Amino acid sequence: MNEAELQAWVDGRLPPDRQAAVDRYLAENPAEAARLQAYREQNAALLALFDDTLDAPVPDALAARRPDAPSAGPTGGAAVPAWRRMAAMLAVAIGAGVIGGAAGWTLRGTGTDAGAGLAAGAAAQSPAALPRQAAIAHAVYTPEVKHPVEVGADQQQHLVAWLSKRLGKQLRPPQLAKQGYELVGGRLLPGDSGPVAQFMYADASGQRLTLYVSSGQKQNRDTGFRFAQEGNVGVFYWIDGSFGYALSAAVGKKELSQIANAVYEQLLPN
Numbered sequence: 001m002n003e004a005e006l007q008a009w010v011d012g013r014l015p016p017d018r019q020a021a022v023d024r025y026l027a028e029n030p031a032e033a034a035r036l037q038a039y040r041e042q043n044a045a046l047l048a049l050f051d052d053t054l055d056a057p058v059p060d061a062l063a064a065r066r067p068d069a070p071s072a073g074p075t076g077g078a079a080v081p082a083w084r085r086m087a088a089m090l091a092v093a094i095g096a097g098v099i100g101g102a103a104g105w106t107l108r109g110t111g112t113d114a115g116a117g118l119a120a121g122a123a124a125q126s127p128a129a130l131p132r133q134a135a136i137a138h139a140v141y142t143p144e145v146k147h148p149v150e151v152g153a154d155q156q157q158h159l160v161a162w163l164s165k166r167l168g169k170q171l172r173p174p175q176l177a178k179q180g181y182e183l184v185g186g187r188l189l190p191g192d193s194g195p196v197a198q199f200m201y202a203d204a205s206g207q208r209l210t211l212y213v214s215s216g217q218k219q220n221r222d223t224g225f226r227f228a229q230e231g232n233v234g235v236f237y238w239i240d241g242s243f244g245y246a247l248s249a250a251v252g253k254k255e256l257s258q259i260a261n262a263v264y265e266q267l268l269p270n
Helices: 003-011 015-029 032-054 082-095 102-108 112-123 128-143 153-167 252-269
Strands: 181-189 195-201 207-213 226-228 233-240 243-249
Touching: 003 015, 015 032, 082 252, 102 195, 128 195, 128 207, 128 233, 153 181, 153 195, 181 233, 207 233, 207 252, 226 252, 243 252
Parallel strands: none
Antiparallel strands: 181 195, 195 207, 207 243, 226 233, 233 243
């Protein structure tokens, strides 16, 4: 079974005459089925976050004409081909430093001009707000089955030393056992003005939450506790000097508030 057919299955674009064969293959290969289902969940989460972006005007940096682009849309303005709609959505994700495997595959045939347009669009747009960046990273990585983190909790000392060095700050991943969550591990992400650390936790049911630590906050001033809802992902976030913190999970606001308070208290300077 080739990857093109598997990704077509993820996107719901598999030709009907191949559907049964791919379904059989996935039934016989549960690891592959789990991988592709994770991609589907990533796509669904990103679409939930970017419904408004998909219908928004295409940014100027992404509006360079392609030979295959139609000249006008139904209302007389320039039509927006599907590849541009996907590009507009992914430009924001690139600005947040995250992009999923299946989403990246979707753009495989757009050519180098589209890749350059995406990079230019990400640079031209103002950076996404902290809660949206955190929610995007959460939506992309929490469905991952095999590789949700770069370094696991079994190497916590190495993980903390590595991320602390990259962010230039001694990090202390909170202990959330009292709230029912254990550290899964973490990863390094690129941010709009510096590196970002993401710590991932999970409870006994498999529910995951992430703590996003962003360096280089431009306002460089403290803020109070704030809440944002990004699709089905709730985010409690705050700024402490040049660092931003955001706790994200697809759970109720009350439950997330209790966990966020525990995180906030543990991160207060001693």
